[in-house]
Amino acid sequence: MSPSTIGSQTLDLHQAIAIGNPKAIDLWLDVVDDPRLRSDQLTDLTPAEVVRLGExxxxxxxADVMDTLDLHVVVDALRVIPTPRAAAVLDALESDRAAEILRELTPAEREPLVAAIPAEHAAVLRGLLTWPDESAAAHMVPEVLTVGGTVTAAEAIRQVREHSAKMRQDAHIGAYVFSVDDERRLHGVVSFRELVLADADTPVAHLVESDVITVGPLTDQEEAARVVVAHRLLAIPVVDDDGRLLGVLTSDDANDIAQEEATEDAELQGGSQPLEIPYLRASPFLLWRKRIIWLLVLFVAAAYTGTVMQAFEDELEAVVVLAFFIPLLIGTGGNTGTQITTTLIRAMSTDNVRLRDVGRVLRKEMATxxxxxxxMxxxxxxxxxxxxxxxxxxxxxxxxLVAIVLWSSLIASVIPLLLKKLRVDPAVVSGPMISTIVDGTGLIIYFTTAKLLLPELAGL
Amino acid sequence: MSPSTIGSQTLDLHQAIAIGNPKAIDLWLDVVDDPRLRSDQLTDLTPAEVVRLGExxxxxxxADVMDTLDLHVVVDALRVIPTPRAAAVLDALESDRAAEILRELTPAEREPLVAAIPAEHAAVLRGLLTWPDESAAAHMVPEVLTVGGTVTAAEAIRQVREHSAKMRQDAHIGAYVFSVDDERRLHGVVSFRELVLADADTPVAHLVESDVITVGPLTDQEEAARVVVAHRLLAIPVVDDDGRLLGVLTSDDANDIAQEEATEDAELQGGSQPLEIPYLRASPFLLWRKRIIWLLVLFVAAAYTGTVMQAFEDELEAVVVLAFFIPLLIGTGGNTGTQITTTLIRAMSTDNVRLRDVGRVLRKEMATxxxxxxxMxxxxxxxxxxxxxxxxxxxxxxxxLVAIVLWSSLIASVIPLLLKKLRVDPAVVSGPMISTIVDGTGLIIYFTTAKLLLPELAGL
Known part of the structure; x- marks a missing residue:
């Protein structure tokens, strides 16, 4: 049972540090077991308190605690903790998590830390850091359980036992054992449980599944995460062009990547640039920077609505009641378009709609x-x-209204598909962007309809 | 290596079924290994072809293939396959997946299928189906590996081996072994790997972690999924009020739940009701139903913009150029508000912003x-x-513009927090809704400003 269900949550971290006894910290960890609450309380500490907590x-x-904390809280803490201790903690973390943290530091902050990590692990981390940020390899765990393809189950378990002694703990990694040849080329995979439950003298070659789904090191992280999620894997092997096993991307990382992608898409869809850091850590100035660019672009784009109105000034003066319906008409156009783009873009980013579905999408959207x-x-x-x-x-x-709704439906279905075709992320088609496009064109539709239908405008 | 990287993808499922040899299906599975492509090709089959494929x-x-296919494709297939065969496949599936499929069927379709499943498993499935749709228990796997708390590692492995023979395969489940007492009350958890790698005569009680994070059966599925993701677990035990272990919610299910939630939020944010089925499966009539409600609500809400404009008709007639800026001003107000609500709601749904952060959010947003x-x-x-x-x-x-931006920032930050406080899902605050609210109030701000600043309107 979670201790939080029985314990009181009155001990705070300031107090625990002030008591100055490791048991107080232990108690705090017991009482506050939600990673989010822990991150919150850590953020509130003074640098001196962080150093003391580290001791x-x-x-x-x-390392165990840091594994689930907010990444930026961990990075801030490691910045103030003395180098030897910070390096020891990084050394104790999973390599993928350690590399993720090191990526957030400047090279000047990073170098002394890596230098203080034992050489063998430091080399592994340096290796991870050479892969591009957005690649699958940048997020992989390089330490995997491997056995030779020609051994028996019993020998394989002996090898795993030997490897395990040297390995960092992670249930995700331990779930699969990979069979490789002398040059580390991947031949198959077997779950650790199957290996143990098989007869001792069964050849591993009989146990492994040789149809292994893999990704390349430079596969885009989002694509790799999608494969892990779609196949419900615990981990996917990352394999180079020669078939050599470089590491595994685990399902929790795939999860994080998918969640980050959903957050980025939501921010783009709302008409701002992705923040890339948790909202509460963003300063007003950063929020301003991420938002003002699109606001100004949309303002400039929307400015032509003024030109349209000016062009129809005579009609407006002749029948001023036409103005009453302007917000309603362009609002409805914008709403119709926004409904379509958000649904369509989410379907595209979860791989439920692809380019070849363009005909089905258009027929469906025009009928709707x-x-x-x-x-309306x-x-x-x-x-x-x-x-x-x-x-x-x-x-x-x-x-x-009829013309505006149909026009908006067409625009809102075509643009995301067109961007996808042009290899631009369709998520940039935000609700505000569609509204802006539809605002001006909607006005032209409205005033043109009025000129055709209203006798008093016939002469203008 | 994935066969898709070396095989050609020219064999389609119609062809494979027409060949009528199980090896052709085997070949098709090898060539088409992407679950999405498989789902697509299955959707295209005639009922007769589906029956033949089942044979x-x-x-x-x-069962293995169906585990990763689109849920609705699986349900459609099981509807046409003869009951004995469909029941056999359901019996071979993980219980959580089988229950998920059965939930999509009507009681009349479901009953004969469940009745054809072997009694013991049928009882397990009936048990799962009694939990409410949105509860953690509805998505759990009831079959977990358990051992007594007083046994040694060697005895525990023997027990696991015995259980495993009866258990459905799933690496997620096998990753953890739970120690329970005679009444199935949960005492601790140990990874299967640790159990195997420990000395044979170590008591299990020394190996288990007794600080286990758990959820209740009626915990909301989204809340339970968030805990799994936050703690990077492979599975979380579902435990009743007496501490008895009912099953586990696995990380792949948690993943699915989180993804569904993100899709629902995206759809709500775009101003429509969630589709609840994949976009390409939605008919125009269903899309219409999900969209028209909000469109009409927003239309009625926006209709007051006409009343506002009518109220300021004299001002508009006196200075008709004021009308030129209407779309630009209300558009900017809507964009500013949409940027805020989307960022804020995503931060709330990923648990990065909570109710107690209201002060920080408001200060941040007003400064921004x-x-x-x-x-602007x-x-x-x-x-x-x-x-x-x-x-x-x-x-x-x-x-x-200054007044509208500030007003919109205030409204857009307050409303989601207020809804959260009132226990309404803040994701219903869509961009279109914020735009509609800001449209009318923005007009009032604009015309009031004009009356105060323009000498020619002073007398009106």
Whole structure:
């Protein structure tokens, strides 16, 4: 049972550090077992408190705790902890986590830390750091359990036992054992449980599954994560062009990558650039920088709505009631488009819609658009009637709504697919962008409809 | 290595079924190893072809394949396959997956299938189906590896070996072994690897971690999934009020739940109701139903913009150029608000922002809003100048932009937090909703500013 369900949560970290006894820290870890709450309390510490905490916690415990904390909290802590201790903690962490932390540091901060890590592990970390940030290899665990392809189950277990003594603990890694040849070329995979439960003298070659799904080291991290999730794997081997096993990408990392991607997409969809750090850690200035670019781009793009209005100034002056419906019409166009792009882009980023589905998407969206247009035309007619603007304007509003909804449906379905075709991330098509595009074109549709339908505008 | 990297992908499923030899299906599975492509090709089959495929595939292979296919494709297939065979496949699947499939069927379709499954497993499945859809228990695997707390490592392995013979295969489940007492109360957990690698006569009690993080059966599935992800677990035990172990929720299910939640949030954020089925399977009528409700609600809400405009009709007639800036001003207000709600709601749904952070959020957003307002005021001044509308209107546009941006920032930060406080899912605050709220209030701000600043409106 989680101790949090029975313990009180009144001990805070300041207090635990002030007591100055490792048992107080131990108690705090028992009482506060939610990684998020731990990260929060760590963020509140002074540098002196962080250093003291580093001294009070055994290295193995610190590594264990840091494994689930917010990455940026860990990085901040390691910046103030004395180098030898910080290096010891990094050494005790999984290599993929240690490399992730080191990537967040500047080269000047990173070098002394890596230099203080035992040479063999430091070399592994340096190796991981050479892969590009977005590659599968950058996130892999290089230490995997391997056995020769020609051994028996009993011999394989003996080899695993030997490897394990040297290996960092991780249930994800231990779940699979890989069979490789002398040059570390991957031949197959067997679950550790199957290996143990098999008869001792069964050749490993009979136990392994040789149809192994793999990714290359330079496979995009998001693509690799999608494969792990789609096949419900605990880990996927990363294999170079010659078939050599470089490491594994584990399911928890794949999970993190998928979650980060969803967050990035959500931020893009809302019309800002991805923050790349947790929201609460972002300063107002950073938020401003991530948001203002798109706001200004959209402002400039939307500025043409003024030009459109100016072009129809005479019509507006002749029938000023036309202005009453402007926010309603362009709002509906924007809403229709936003509904489509968000659904479509999420379906694309979860691989449920691909480029070759373009025909199905367009047919589906235009049919839906026709149904939506019919309903909105009725609503528009009703609203115009309640404002008492007279028959011709009522019809104008209704007809314009139909045209705007259909136009918006077309634009909103085509643009994401087009961007995908051009290899641009479709998630940049935000709701605000679609609204902006539809605002101006919607006005043109509206005033053109009015000119065609209203007798008093016929001469203008 | 993945065969897809060396094989050609020219064999399609129609062809493989027409050949009518199980080896052709085997070959197809080798060539088409992407679950998404498999789902696509299965969707294209006629019912007769699905039945034939069911005959050509050994039950174990079918279960293995179905584990990663799109849920709805699996359900459709099981609807046409004869009951005895469909029941055999369900029996061979993991219980959580089988229950997930059975949940999609109507009771009339479900009952004969469950009745055809061997009694012991059928009882397990019926047990799972009694839990509410959204609960952790509905998604758990009830078959877990357990050992008594007083045994040695060697005896524990013997017990596991015995259990395993009866158990369905899943590396996720096998990763952990749980120590329980005679009444199945959970005492601790040990990884299978640690158990095997320990000395044979070590008591299991010395090996287990007794600080186990657990969830209750009625814990919301999303909450349970978040705990699995936050703690990077392979599986979390589901434990009843008396501490009895009911099953485990595995990380791949937690992953699925998190992904579904992200999809639902994205759809809500785009201003429509969640589809709940894959986009390509949704008919235009279903899409219409999911979208039209919010469109109409927003239309009614936006209709008051017409009332606002009507109220300021005299001002508009006196200074018609004011109308030029309406789409630009309300668009900017909507964009500013959408940026905030999407970032904030994503941070809330990933547990990075909680209710108690309300003060920090508001301070951050109002400071950011001030920076954004300053930049947009400058942009507005410039745009008004290029349209040649004269000094007073220029100042009006600029001042109104500042007020609208600040107002929108406040509304967009407060509403999601308020909804969270009221225990309503904040994700319902879509970009379209914020835009609609800001549209009308933005107009009031704009015209009020104009009345205060433009001499020609002073008398109205």
């Amino acid at each position: 009070l916690m055994p290295v193995a415990v610190a 658009g026709a149904l939506v247009a019919a309903a 035309a009725a609503a528009g007619l009703l609203r115009a009637w309640t404002l008492g603007v007279g028959g011709p304007v009522m019809v104008t509003v209704s007809v314009a | 050509l595939m050994p039950v174990a292979v079918a 809003g001030a920076l954004v307002a300053a930049a 005021a400058a942009a507005g001044l410039l745009r008004a100048w290029t349209l040649g509308v004269g000094g007073p209107v220029m100042v009006t546009v600029s001042v109104a």
